[in-house]
Amino acid sequence: MKIVRCLGLLAMVAALATSAQPLHPAAADSGSHSLDSPQMMPAIRTASVAYVTSSQKGISDDSAAQTRTANAETAARVRDEFLFAWNAYKQYAWGHDELKPLSKSYKDWYGVSLYMTPVDALDTMILMGLKTQADEDRELIATKLSFDQDISVKNFEITIRLLGGLLSSYQLTGDKRLLALAQDLGNRLLPAFNSPTGMPYVFVNLKTGAVRDPNTNPAEVGTLLIEFGTLSKITHNPVYYDKAKRAMVELYNRRSKIGLVGSEINIETGAWINPSSNVSGGIDSYYEYLLKCWLLFGDKDCKRMWDASLKALNTYVADETATGLWYGTVDMNTGKQIATHWGALDAFFAGTLALGGDRSRAQELEDSSFRMWNIAGIEPEEIDYSNLTITAPGYPLRPEIIESAYYLHQFTNNPEYLDMGHTFLDALVKYCKTDAGYAALRSVQTKEKEDDMESFFLAETLKYLYLIFAPPDTIDLKTTVFNTEAHLIHRAW
């Protein structure tokens, strides 16, 4: 059923494909002229897994029914772990950005709280059917969160976590207070785009609009359009879409002759500072958004940019080796290989490939990432894939390999991805669970913990893990796109 839906979407995507051409922001089709009325999100099924009782277990000896029951039990287990982590946040960090699980305290990124964990966690709670917690969380956000703060914030992080989280939860609940917060935040972030090229500065002051740090990377420039574009669609004000789209196009237009981008760029001069090219952190979600902005907005420029970029990546960056398929690091101008590194962040790319229709490479790549996970029984931040040795041993509770397993399970229904899901869940519980939430690992080799539970653990890691086991029609991928922080955005236009 799901596969049929996705094939339908891919057919639509293919039918609308056009040939690659250079893009000029002024002429680009922003798609911002066809704004519909905001609609609430009808496209998710919440927590049907909650209601599988023991009397229903074994209701049939049919193996599909048994799989469904087993999956429902595992999804309920994931939900219990989410609740455990959330309750620890409530007990020790309520009203603050993040829980510090070892010291049983909290941290605020910028001295004052921007309610990072409450906003990031809210749509996961709604999805899991945790209504009491979601209502309490929503009330906290709506009554306490204020962006009228004299602080310089990272445009990228605040966009993907807070703007994305508020918009998603607004679509899911219809609570206009969340939309008002999102619009206020969007307006306060807009000055970030006031650069000579239109690409954003790294930091923007929420009260004064002062900007700083012109040296940035493709991910921070090109991972804004889902959130800003959705704000435009809902508010009928094209300014957000146009600014974020221009930034993405300006970056794309600075690709090398062989179609690749580097890992550091100055947004005042437009000059590249670092020509290393890969799909790793710092570039990763730029590629993700080229594809997803096509799927969410039907923006043909995004489709052209995605197709051309994917071709360049598969030509120069993909590396088929004795240890599997990987995407390495090459010089953006020559395509010459610089490094054979792969990491936890890179693991998103299997899911993006699957979403883009290349299931075969996606499966191969996910197998490679799973090989990385299994080196130490839980995923290191980075390995050298030429010899499968760990080059960066931390694990900050990242979601990407789980996200990719979710997409692949959706598209293939292959039980291999359920097995992966069990491996992920068991390892998280075994190595990261503390008596007050979940902790990052300083080293996957020693399993030494770190006093950190990033908000994306509740926004993404446990959401994708839950979705692997939830009924396949829980999310309709034909009408819903996840932003890079796993916030659900419904295509209501």
Ligand code: DMJ
């Ligand atoms: C999240 O904030 C987002 O997924 C981002 O795109 C990359 N890093 C973290 C999770 O690892």
